[in-house]
Amino acid sequence: MALIVQKYGGTSVGTVERISHVADKVKAARERGDDIVVVVSAMSGETNRLVGLASEICTRPEPRELDVLLSTGEQVTIALLTMALETRGCAARSYTGGQVHIRTDDAHNKARIMAINAERVRQDLAAGRVVVVAGFQGVDDNGNITTLGRGGSDTTAVALAAELQADECQIYTDVDGVYTTDPRVVPEARRLNSITFEEMLEMSSLGAKVLQIRSVEFASKYNVKLRVLSSFKEGGGTLIQAEDDSMEQAVISGIAFNRDEAKLTILGVPDQPGIAARIISPVAGAGIEIDMIVQNIAEDSSTDFTFTVHRNDYDRAMDILPGIANELGAREVNGDDKIVKISLVGVGMRSHAGIASTMFDTLAAEGINIRMISTSEIKISVVVDEKYLELAVRALHSAFDLEQASA
Amino acid sequence: MALIVQKYGGTSVGTVERISHVADKVKAARERGDDIVVVVSAMSGETNRLVGLASEICTRPEPRELDVLLSTGEQVTIALLTMALETRGCAARSYTGGQVHIRTDDAHNKARIMAINAERVRQDLAAGRVVVVAGFQGVDDNGNITTLGRGGSDTTAVALAAELQADECQIYTDVDGVYTTDPRVVPEARRLNSITFEEMLEMSSLGAKVLQIRSVEFASKYNVKLRVLSSFKEGGGTLIQAEDDSMEQAVISGIAFNRDEAKLTILGVPDQPGIAARIISPVAGAGIEIDMIVQNIAEDSSTDFTFTVHRNDYDRAMDILPGIANELGAREVNGDDKIVKISLVGVGMRSHAGIASTMFDTLAAEGINIRMISTSEIKISVVVDEKYLELAVRALHSAFDLEQASA
Numbered sequence: 001m002a003l004i005v006q007k008y009g010g011t012s013v014g015t016v017e018r019i020s021h022v023a024d025k026v027k028a029a030r031e032r033g034d035d036i037v038v039v040v041s042a043m044s045g046e047t048n049r050l051v052g053l054a055s056e057i058c059t060r061p062e063p064r065e066l067d068v069l070l071s072t073g074e075q076v077t078i079a080l081l082t083m084a085l086e087t088r089g090c091a092a093r094s095y096t097g098g099q100v101h102i103r104t105d106d107a108h109n110k111a112r113i114m115a116i117n118a119e120r121v122r123q124d125l126a127a128g129r130v131v132v133v134a135g136f137q138g139v140d141d142n143g144n145i146t147t148l149g150r151g152g153s154d155t156t157a158v159a160l161a162a163e164l165q166a167d168e169c170q171i172y173t174d175v176d177g178v179y180t181t182d183p184r185v186v187p188e189a190r191r192l193n194s195i196t197f198e199e200m201l202e203m204s205s206l207g208a209k210v211l212q213i214r215s216v217e218f219a220s221k222y223n224v225k226l227r228v229l230s231s232f233k234e235g236g237g238t239l240i241q242a243e244d245d246s247m248e249q250a251v252i253s254g255i256a257f258n259r260d261e262a263k264l265t266i267l268g269v270p271d272q273p274g275i276a277a278r279i280i281s282p283v284a285g286a287g288i289e290i291d292m293i294v295q296n297i298a299e300d301s302s303t304d305f306t307f308t309v310h311r312n313d314y315d316r317a318m319d320i321l322p323g324i325a326n327e328l329g330a331r332e333v334n335g336d337d338k339i340v341k342i343s344l345v346g347v348g349m350r351s352h353a354g355i356a357s358t359m360f361d362t363l364a365a366e367g368i369n370i371r372m373i374s375t376s377e378i379k380i381s382v383v384v385d386e387k388y389l390e391l392a393v394r395a396l397h398s399a400f401d402l403e404q405a406s407a
Numbered sequence: 408m409a410l411i412v413q414k415y416g417g418t419s420v421g422t423v424e425r426i427s428h429v430a431d432k433v434k435a436a437r438e439r440g441d442d443i444v445v446v447v448s449a450m451s452g453e454t455n456r457l458v459g460l461a462s463e464i465c466t467r468p469e470p471r472e473l474d475v476l477l478s479t480g481e482q483v484t485i486a487l488l489t490m491a492l493e494t495r496g497c498a499a500r501s502y503t504g505g506q507v508h509i510r511t512d513d514a515h516n517k518a519r520i521m522a523i524n525a526e527r528v529r530q531d532l533a534a535g536r537v538v539v540v541a542g543f544q545g546v547d548d549n550g551n552i553t554t555l556g557r558g559g560s561d562t563t564a565v566a567l568a569a570e571l572q573a574d575e576c577q578i579y580t581d582v583d584g585v586y587t588t589d590p591r592v593v594p595e596a597r598r599l600n601s602i603t604f605e606e607m608l609e610m611s612s613l614g615a616k617v618l619q620i621r622s623v624e625f626a627s628k629y630n631v632k633l634r635v636l637s638s639f640k641e642g643g644g645t646l647i648q649a650e651d652d653s654m655e656q657a658v659i660s661g662i663a664f665n666r667d668e669a670k671l672t673i674l675g676v677p678d679q680p681g682i683a684a685r686i687i688s689p690v691a692g693a694g695i696e697i698d699m700i701v702q703n704i705a706e707d708s709s710t711d712f713t714f715t716v717h718r719n720d721y722d723r724a725m726d727i728l729p730g731i732a733n734e735l736g737a738r739e740v741n742g743d744d745k746i747v748k749i750s751l752v753g754v755g756m757r758s759h760a761g762i763a764s765t766m767f768d769t770l771a772a773e774g775i776n777i778r779m780i781s782t783s784e785i786k787i788s789v790v791v792d793e794k795y796l797e798l799a800v801r802a803l804h805s806a807f808d809l810e811q812a813s814a
Contacts, residue, residue: 079476
């Protein structure tokens with residue numbers, strides 16, 4: 001008998017019919033003999049409806065009160081799901097974040113979980129009940145309602161799984177697992193049976209938005225086995241766990257990509273200490289998030305400095321840069337918002353030489369020019385012209401045999 | 408500086424615009440220098456929407472979970488109203504029933520308030536904040552969310568006023584006070600400046616549905632001054648308080664009536680002890696509420712026994728009665744569902760003779776036949792044919808000079 005924490009997101013509980021479907025799934029899991037804790041989000045659309053009401057009242061809602069408002073969304077779902085379980089003869093009980101003592105700091109709208117006292121949950125499990133917990137919410141030390149920010153339900157599920165030492169934390173969503181790359185780009189893309197926490201972090205931060213990064217970090221920290229599955233389709237999903245020896249055979253787990261990039265370059269920057277900070281600080285100070293940063297070795301006494309930003313921030317960054325270039329005595333500023341980033345991700349990369357050269361050879365064979373390169377221990381990223389995205393991803397997917405079953 | 412508890416019902420907070428309007432009123436009251444605690448209901452329609460969701464899930468929702476669901480309605484309102492106050496520069500803070508420790512028994516869906524720990528409310532008031540509390544809800548000793556049943560927000564307001572020893576508990580609603588009778592029947596009906604708790608109880612149980620009976624009983628028990636006012640119209644409303652000497656001049660405070668009555672009679676019942684119980688028990692046992700009961704003195708060795716029920720229950724009661732009559736050896740059963748009850752209410756009745764005779768003379772002068780009479784210390788009720796309702800109420804309103812300012 002295992003203890004499983006299941007989490008169902010907003011789409012999975014988006015209608016009364018879907019909540020009933022989730023109740024069927026939970027009941028079936030319970031009848032297989034496992035203890036089940038369910039974490040749910042607000043019904044899809046509900047959070048937006050509530051935010052809409054608040055924005056009719058005032059332009060900037062008081063953060064404490066916004067949490068009081070938004071936390072009702074999950075509270076509705078826990079009640080409905082528990083009713084659905086009870087009416088199916090499956091004993092169940094619902095709890096708000098406050099009722100199961102999910103203690104957070106007092107940073108309203110983006111609180112972090114500090115501790116969970118799951119005594120009450122344990123009692124209910126021992127009594128044979130399914131426990132249904134509202135995701136995304138907690139209480140601070142003064143009993144004020146807090147929310148964890150969007151996507152926080154995943155974090156609630158992982159935190160509960162860690163506290164309860166659950167055997168697995170299953171995240172039910174509208175995709176049936178983590179794929180080698182986006183199946184819309186590469187029809188041969190294959191669902192991975194398992195992936196490491198580190199790979200998942202690289203994959204999700206690079207655009208494969210299956211899980212919230214925070215929940216993966218949390219799961220990694222407390223070594224909670226995470227599984228991503230579909231609410232709507234049967235299947236084993238993808239297990240995300242700490243690296244073990246059996247995984248070594250897979251060199252590359254997947255190919256992530258990001259369409260929404262833009263790059264900016266300052267050419268002919270005097271090669272002096274502190275230059276990078278003088279370029280980046282004003283950009284970051286304007287609230288623009290910077291993704292990749294690449295600086296080439298200096299020719300003569302000057303260097304070229306390139307970084308990428310979200311495409312939406314391109315124009316603002318381009319407004320700031322000429323002033324900086326002028327101050328630094330740089331030669332020229334240019335940029336391009338028609339670029340994409342493609343990344344190979346895999347823990348096997350660490351122990352296998354030649355990954356980078358296969359990657360570059362493959363792209364060269366297709367006549368694709370690489371505009372930037374950046375690497376980390378388990379990732380190689382390249383920036384190429386937007387028009388080459390599909391061609392590049394398909395060629396790489398094939399070159400690394402990702403369509404074949406492995407992992 | 409006074410401490411005022413204000414309660415706004417569902418219609419008063421039914422839209423974002425109305426919540427903003429309530430915020431304006433609360434802010435104005437605060438700026439007059441009073442300490443203000445506001446109790447709110449769910450936005451009108453919200454409770455029905457939630458009940459609708461539950462009924463899509465199952466036919467008989469688990470009572471505990473129904474409370475978890477329904478309590479979100481008021482939670483949305485407290486958040487929105489508090490935001491509206493804050494954005495107007497009026498410091499405020501919202502609390503759910505659980506957060507201000509409104510302890511109830513564990514009778515879900517119809518819980519009763521046992522105690523309130525208003526320490527946190529006092530602290531906020533001392534800090535100059537308006538306190539906004541969710542009506543209708545509390546928590547039991549195990550921290551489970553409970554609701555007080557429909558209309559429970561009035562009770563929350565009165566209980567808070569009692570605990571805080573507030574100077575007044577103001578119930579804002581869609582009528583601007585308690586009237587001598589229904590202005591739709593008698594255009595000359597006058598708003599009462601004040602009325603006693605006992606009169607209010609008789610008026611409200613008789614059909615003038617301004618306040619929930621429970622909240623009036625509660626206010627009477629803890630001697631909380633209640634005031635009924637309109638959310639939409641300026642005016643002093645009606646103050647409901649304990650009887651004092653200054654009220655003696657008003658003999659009759661008002662005329663209540665009830666259109667939804669039906670009467671049933673068993674004729675020729677043997678006049679023996681225990682007969683009344685043998686008639687009433689099976690009817691009550693079928694879940695039918697009985698209003699008036701009248702039994703005349705016996706002629707010979709038999710008597711006639713009459714009672715009234717809600718018109719909706721007439722057919723069911725009529726199905727039960729012949730069996731009882733048969734058992735008792737009664738002569739005949741008859742009934743009439745085209746009747747109404749009209750009641751004069753007034754504490755002054757106790758010290759003034761002749762009220763009843765004026766009432767009967769007035770009805771006789773209009774040719775209205777009285778079918779039943781029942782009296783209590785501060786009330787005389789008669790049953791007449793439905794068609795006479797308007798005529799009878801107008802004649803009595805005039806006969807007792809209710810259109811003239813007094814009270």
